[in-house]
Amino acid sequence: MLRQLDASKESSTLPTVCEGARMDTKDHPVIVVLGDQRQLVVPIFQRQYAWGEERLKAFWEDVVAKAEETTEGKPKFNHYMGALILAPGSDGFTIGATPLVQVIDGQQRLTTFQIFLAALREVGNRLNVPDVGNLVLPYLYMPKMEGDTSPKKHRLVPTAEDRAVFHLIIDSGLAGVRKQHPKLFFQNGKLIRGSAPVAVRAFWYFIEQIERYARLGLVDEEQDGNGGTDEDAGAQGLRLHALLKAMLHHLKLVVITLSEDDDAQVIFETLNSKAEPLLAMDLVRNNIFHRAAAQGEQVEELFDKKWRPFDKNSTFWKADSPRAKPKRPRIDHFLSHALTAQTGQETSLRELYSEYRAFTRPGGKPRFQTVEAELDALVEFASIYETLEAGGADADLTWIGRKLAIWEVSTAYPLIFRIANSSAPDQEKKALYRLVYSYLVRRALCGLTPKNLNKTFARLTAEMLSHGVSLETFKGAFANQTGNAVRFPTDTELEEAVRTKAVYTMFNRKDRLADVLWDLEMATRTKFSVDTPRPDNMSVEHVMPQTWATRWPLPDGRLAPGDKVTGADQKMLEDIRARDGLVHTLGNLTLITVPGNTAASNSGFVDKKPWLLKSLLALNLEVTSGDAWTHTSITDRSTDLAKRAATVWPAP
Structure with a gap:
């Protein structure tokens, strides 16, 4: 201290x-x-x-x-x-x-x-x-x-x-x-x-x-x-x-x-003049080409071949990265991710220029024999970063980019850089992307902190650098990680969380919860389902509403008092506590359009069913298959979703 x-x-x-x-x-x-x-x-x-x-x-x-x-x-x-x-x-x-x-x-x-x-x-x-x-x-x-x-x-x-x-x-x-x-x-x-x-x-x-x-x-x-x-x-x-x-x-x-x-x-x-402030990448560029000139390398040729793509697409590179923190231009975030991808060590965005100089001269000795080799190491991930941020021809890379955007976890980019740039088979790369995303979802559903993700992904990057990019390396990286800050939740832990945890209140970002439900929707569909793409206006819906007391009878047929206390006997209080413990679990949640959510509101199940059916979602066809929605309905659906979850979000 x-x-x-x-x-x-x-x-x-x-x-x-x-x-x-x-x-x-x-x-x-x-x-x-x-x-x-x-x-x-x-x-x-x-x-x-x-x-x-x-x-x-x-x-x-x-x-x-x-x-x-x-x-x-x-x-x-x-x-x-x-x-x-x-x-x-x-x-x-x-x-x-x-x-x-x-x-x-x-x-x-x-x-x-x-x-x-x-x-x-x-x-x-x-x-x-x-x-x-x-x-x-x-x-x-x-x-x-x-x-x-x-x-x-x-x-x-x-x-x-x-x-x-x-x-x-x-x-x-x-x-x-x-x-x-x-x-x-x-x-x-x-x-x-x-x-x-x-x-x-x-x-x-x-x-x-x-x-x-x-x-x-x-x-x-x-x-x-x-x-x-x-x-x-x-x-x-x-x-x-x-x-x-x-x-x-x-x-x-x-x-x-x-x-x-x-x-x-x-x-x-x-x-305090009005000149545009220099970005960290501007300082890096000036440093690189100053050294190239001093070493007698072909500066103009190097600039045209290696650096000009950044300048040609300056609107993209100099715009603030919309999902990364702190708020800085994409080109600075890219440099930070590229350094971590090359070293497996965390990079401080706030000292980015110092970090770059330390990268080029580890221990005071040059890392690269030529500036051209240094530039190659710097820019080799540029197209991968563009695909992660804006989509591209690589469907798997575009998919993981969109998932990471929803979860705002750009700290995984260095690991994705290493995987995407490796010689691993495409199917293995796809499986690794899925595991990265699965790690985020499992930890969120199990209520584990996202605080140390930057350290975890830097460590995984270092493992890939040391042992090669493979599923075996990924699995080995978690083999002895048992602490709550880093571990990969097991199937048993995931299934228990899906059945029992109040995930609606755990997620302060409902768009992430909607993404979780959409993954379950895709896993629920069969060859007979309507193959509709994900609509833009989907909302998370409680099948049994949060304010259920006055319209949704308890298992014994009685209605609870509005405040859930006044006049309630011991049996009713127990039923109220049991219901409140189920309302926010995944088994009672689904997706519905925003207008449908507004129309269905706190209606009883009979009145809500038509709105759920109109969504044409496989999840809602399951919900509406019965005549009532009870405590048993919620627990049964939770059990079904729990079994599905381990397949939707696999473990290593």
């Missing part, structure tokens, strides 16, 4: 500029910037704090990525957060007074750092990890000068418009904000985001994210498709310390310290 965070271990202070010196540029971790002996003052002419949720989310993901790496050992690379421009304070230097430095550019980042630290302290106190708050304090407040009896000074003094609310957050936390500004909160204590100042919204956002991460080890809601449980206090404390260490030690800034003679405004405008 992190016990000491000392800026002196990194550097004693930020570079200072003596009279007559010129602009000084160095990179520093955040701990040095916030541990400096000078107070950071934002000039009055700077704009107010303005980071919205999109920027905050990107920052949060950067911190969590480093925190996750920190818990596994020292991160390979530090993450750069941009530039910070400092200028000498206007008050000069006075003995016994706190020296000042002006923040010409970078105040948005600095303000975010401070709000994040305040939120970390807030969550630490909530979760009874107070030492986190103690470690945070030196980076929120200036150290007292000897003999100074004045109130403690803040590390950062923002613009006048932001100052009051910002210092309220730093000094008094959420309780202080709520006490001074009660109208910013609903009666249930939640923040009214639309009326709250931007800094308060940022504070609230970080508190929510940090607490959720500390309790559950989860980064965002999309990552947790099957729910989660609180971890013990020790694990929560470790996560909070990891977040603090990640932000202070592994986020860096390029600090530009100006002299008295430097024109701060000119430098500010130059660094």
Whole structure:
């Protein structure tokens, strides 16, 4: 656990500029910037704090990525957060007074750092990890000068418009904000985001994210498709310390310290010009062809043969990947996947250029004899990636691409790259794609976390690199994997989950549940079934509705009270609990068109049957074959679907 965070271990202070010196540029971790002996003052002419949720989310993901790496050992690379421009304070230097430095550019980042630290302290106190708050304090407040009896000074003094609310957050936390500004909160204590100042919204956002991460080890809601449980206090404390260490030690800034003679405004405008920002792949391209020219290789020929396809289809490659996280252009995601496919090691998208340089020179020695060979290794997966993202002539590759899109699991791409690019027979490739998808579905139905999929697929890629692409390699990779975070659920476990688990509530993405039901629909069809393609407007339908009490009699013929409690005897309460335990299981779920779902609604079974029949689905023909839909009907269908499931989603 992190016990000491000392800026002196990194550097004693930020570079200072003596009279007559010129602009000084160095990179520093955040701990040095916030541990400096000078107070950071934002000039009055700077704009107010303005980071919205999109920027905050990107920052949060950067911190969590480093925190996750920190818990596994020292991160390979530090993450750069941009530039910070400092200028000498206007008050000069006075003995016994706190020296000042002006923040010409970078105040948005600095303000975010401070709000994040305040939120970390807030969550630490909530979760009874107070030492986190103690470690945070030196980076929120200036150290007292000897003999100074004045109130403690803040590390950062923002613009006048932001100052009051910002210092309220730093000094008094959420309780202080709520006490001074009660109208910013609903009666249930939640923040009214639309009326709250931007800094308060940022504070609230970080508190929510940090607490959720500390309790559950989860980064965002999309990552947790099957729910989660609180971890013990020790694990929560470790996560909070990891977040603090990640932000202070592994986020860096390029600090530009100006002299008295430097024109701060000119430098500010130059660094903040409207030029289109470079992508990581742009840096890689420049690096590659610069080295090719230096080594005497045919640069123009290499560019035309190897690189021009990226430029010709720039609309595709430079568009943000719609299903991958974080939000970045496809070409950057492709490079990350390609590096993992080549090495079998996870690749950090946030340090992609550094990752690429490390890939080309492992251990300081060139991996490739020529730049052309390096380019071949880079671009050999390009057409596979295009097919996964947009479809193509390879039907099996297109199929797995669409499945992975529904589940938003692009972390499987490196493994798919290796399989698709191998010499394995087409049937074996198809079987491997099916196993990859089966792994996702089985784990979801069994309620197992999707959190470590990136590590699992990187490990499988490494296995394929070491032992060759085959079903035997895939099987061997799971032979001794018994932990809940990685294992491939057995047939017995899958069948039990289909029979008993409330999958409707487990899946927070109903389009994925609809995809599961469609797979079962295809497995249910026979040569006599109508061979209709999957419609676009299908909805997951409860055969026995969620609000069944007033229209669907219990097994003894009685109707339950509306609240399922009032006037119910012991036998009725038992029947109600049994029914509620069945309603969300797979045996009570089917597919129906959206208009059909609306029309059928909470109708009784007799009224609902015609709408189910109109769908022409084999699943619904099974459901409507009887005259009633009872507890026994649901359990019998669950048993049938459970037997089918092991074939639909096979094990290795």
